[in-house]
Amino acid sequence: MNENALYEAIFKRKSIRDYDPKPIDSNHLEEISTNLQSLKPMVKGIKTEFMIISPNQVTRKFSNKAPHFIAVFSEAKDAYKVNIGFMLQQMDLYFSSNGLGSCWLGIPQPTNDVVDSSDLEFIILMSFGNSKEALHRTNVSEFKRKLLSDITNIKDADELLEPARLAPSAVNMQNWYFTGNKSAIHAYSYRAGFARTFVGGSYYSVNMGIALYHLQLAGQHFGWKTKFVFDKSKDKSPSKNLDYIATVERAFNL
Ligand SMILES: Cc1cc2nc3c(=O)[nH]c(=O)nc-3n(C[C@H](O)[C@H](O)[C@H](O)COP(=O)(O)O)c2cc1C
Structure with a gap:
């Protein structure tokens, strides 16, 4: 990931909740999978797992029409939730700097099948896809x-x-x-x-x-x-x- 672009995204990113429901192209999806395997941890030695799942594997998502979601799992060790925030924010900034929308999601939940498919604790979801709303803020005063x-x-x-x-x-x-x-x-x-x-x-x-x-x-x-x-x-x-x-x-x- 281009860390300069990630840094610049800090000043314009926003949560995206209005998506084009069409899946994004498969090359881009592959790049996202690769990035998910190379996220930098804040705390070494905690097992984590990042799964790309589809809308029918997510419940309580209300009007969120995102075509893709990331389900995040972690081993429960000291500072493990801080570590997950640190890791998945790399993806939030990556999406924003690569023309895609994303939103951290604490309320929607993955189905039991998804939760049971990992040995680790389920922590949180993030939606992503092509945005139907403006992707960026144009001024820091909008935060x-x-x-x-x-x-x-x-x-x-x-x-x-x-x-x-x-x-x-x-x-x-x-x-x-x-x-x-x-x-x-x-x-x-x-x-x-x-x-x-x-x-x-x-x-x-x-x-x-x-x-x-x-x-x-x-x-x-x-x-x-x-x-x-x-x-x-x-x-x-x-x-x-x-x-x-x-x-x-x-x-x-x-
Ligand atoms: C851990 C976490 C959980 C969140 N859960 C939800 C959620 O369930 N639904 C939602 O619409 N936004 C959710 N958000 C997005 C926040 O509401 C949003 O980041 C905050 O209001 C700031 O707005 P901005 O991201 O557009 O700058 C969550 C954000 C974080 C970091």
């Missing part, structure tokens, strides 16, 4: 997002945190907060309250992985070599409502 000052107290890393700010999240919760500095950014997630555990709260970890992928891609774009560290001792949580997720370190000797 409905919190202000940068609401999601971080870091003053010298806007080029990394602005891409994280624009990340998609379930129910647009944007449950992230960043502290530290340009060399070590600590990522936290707001804790989902009781009501939120039913509406989007179960995807807080996935959302964190999505934002961390945007952050890492931006770091790479600006010549950083980044490394993720999961070290609770780095937790300097600025509030009781925030759970430490990971630290993004600038690494000099990768």
Whole structure:
């Protein structure tokens, strides 16, 4: 995948919900399958599986007429849902930068046959196909997002945190907060309250992985070599409502 194009897609992508129901051409579908096998993990050593499935293998999809869906499965290990957010966001940006629409889907579910066909835990779906609506935003002001000052107290890393700010999240919760500095950014997630555990709260970890992928891609774009560290001792949580997720370190000797 062309990482420059993925980086540029951060500033124009949007969730697509109106599709041409016709399947996309088979060459493109093959390229997508190949890409699904080469997604970069955030956490090494977690087994994952990405299956392309068809509309008749998805329930509760309401008016979503997408011709294709990706069903994602993972081994249940530390930070596995963050890892899935990080991996599948690579596809969301790939679709947007290759003329196709996509949408993360937490509400629709795969049929039992699909779920039973994997030994791993089912995590989430993503729809994709040719879009019937405009594929891109033309201005960053079209993103409905919190202000940068609401999601971080870091003053010298806007080029990394602005891409994280624009990340998609379930129910647009944007449950992230960043502290530290340009060399070590600590990522936290707001804790989902009781009501939120039913509406989007179960995807807080996935959302964190999505934002961390945007952050890492931006770091790479600006010549950083980044490394993720999961070290609770780095937790300097600025509030009781925030759970430490990971630290993004600038690494000099990768
Ligand atoms: C983990 C996750 C689950 C989502 N589930 C759904 C869903 O079930 N249905 C839907 O229409 N959109 C879903 N979305 C899309 C969000 O509503 C959307 O990303 C958010 O409102 C921001 O809008 P944007 O993606 O157009 O920037 C989901 C997004 C994420 C990241």
